[in-house]
Amino acid sequence: MPDTTTPLQERHALYIGGAWADPASDARIDVISATTEEVVASVPEASEADVDRAVAAARAAQDGGWASSTPAERAAVLNRFADAVEARAGAITTAVSTQNGMPITLAEQFESGYAVGLIRYYAALAGAQELEERRPSPLGFDSLVRRQPVGVVAAIVPWNYPVTLAMTKVGPALAAGCSVVVKPSPGTVLDSFLMADAAAEAGVPAGVLNWVPGGRKLGAYLVSHPGVDKVAFTGSTAAGKAIAVECAKRLRPVSLELGGKSAAIVLDDADLPSVVEGLHFASFANNGQTCAACTRILAPRSRYDETLQALEAFATGLTVGDPLDRATQVGPVASQEHRARVEGFIARGTERGGRLIAGGGRPDGLDRGWFVEPTVFADVDNGATIAQEEIFGPVLAVIPYDDDADAIRIANDSRYGLGGTVWSSDPARATQVARGVETGTIGVNGYVIDLNAPFGGVKDSGLGREFGPEALAGYQQLQSIYLPAGD
CATH class of the missing domain: 3.40.605.10 (Aldehyde Dehydrogenase; Chain A, domain 1)
Structure with missing residues (x-):
């Protein structure tokens, strides 16, 4: 036995x-x-x-x-x-x-x-x-x-x-x-x-x-x-x-x-420290290998630079290492082939105008294992490959928007509709924005899948x-x- x-x-x-x-x-x-x-x-x-x-x-x-x-x-x-x-x-x-x-x-x-x-x-x-x-x-x-x-x-x-x-x-x-x-x-x-x-x-x-x-x-x-x-x-x-x-x-x-390519909509009244803390799970859970991960970060133009700074500090501060070490926040991706796929998307992102503000390579000191640095692209057009395709790795694309209606429009400009989040100091306003997003699930100021609520997607x-x-x-x-x- x-x-x-x-x-x-x-x-x-x-x-x-x-x-x-x-x-x-x-x-x-x-x-x-x-x-x-x-x-x-x-x-x-x-x-x-x-x-x-x-x-x-x-x-x-x-x-x-x-x-x-x-x-x-x-x-x-x-x-x-x-x-x-x-x-x-x-x-x-x-x-x-x-x-x-x-x-x-x-x-x-x-x-x-x-x-x-x-x-x-x-x-x-x-x-x-x-x-x-x-x-x-x-x-x-x-x-x-x-x-x-x-x-x-x-x-x-x-x-x-x-x-x-x-x-x-x-x-x-x-x-x-x-x-x-x-x-x-x-x-x-x-x-x-x-x-x-x-x-x-x-x-x-x-x-x-x-x-x-x-x-x-x-x-x-x-x-x-x-x-x-x-x-x-x-x-x-x-x-x-x-x-x-x-x-x-x-x-x-x-x-x-x-699959999914979910959007995290950061409203202009959001508390950014709370946002980046929540994105640890909503965006980077399981090293980004999560179907409902919010990998498009929609940031208001009025606070765009501030949001980029917060995300850069957040991504570079994550502990990358052995997944069996309890201090590790980001482990390796699942296979050599999958790492090559993720790195291919990162290369296309840089080739087509995305600005790397964090990561983009393999972490120093980890020569064995299929590790990818937590990566954040700024100034991404929502039509770009890294904003439209599911990467399934620790890679975020930050996209600017003008107002709430524009944020909803960008969030819905995707063939996917599985997850999503809205971040705001006004939950009622965030809930109203959430109602406009074409997705099967969406969280307000966080994202936790409820055992007692239906989970699934629309569109692709x-x-x-x-x-x-x-x-x-x-x-x-x-x-x-x-x-x-x-x-």
């Missing part, structure tokens, strides 16, 4: 059908530290045959009683699972930070505490939900409206918040009575094995949760699998569009949480919602039974 308290170890089996099973091939995924660039462990890579087994196990669980389980039974399973995940919090957060460079303090907050809270939130919803509702009809009879699980769910999870983003799918899916096949990113796989250990310990019924780690081709195979009833995906907009096309061919429900930022009771509804299908009058 594996030591489930140790985050970095070799694994040799896949969790399918409620048991650890030998993989169908000898292919392996090397786990590489974002800090040292060294291989620290390896795990089996799932094949199409393993996906077939996982989907079959999920279907057997669905048909074998999970779909017809009571809300109280589902709640009990979720609560036991939450307890088992919480018991592995240290190993999970160390694994995530080692793999993708997330500062350990953030990993503790989101990849253990927030993820556990998310599971327990859906356990509470599961226990409270009414699966049938009798409605009187204006035509003189009653209808019985039934909420049923949609079926087998394919959950495709990215590498940036691998545990939380897996649980945004697993939590509501299990609460609804669905079984799930999770395909984690090959960039963050150790945490998924620890989560599978937790599922086994918690007694999650066989086949209700299955993990098949692999790359894009495996994900495409899972998405197109005839045994899947719904796809839940978090990742890039390009991949999301391809998945949407595949699901459209099959009239298969799909939820897509995709996706379809559907996660979090809140709205996510639970996304894993249910409705049946109406028309009852004769008098029955």
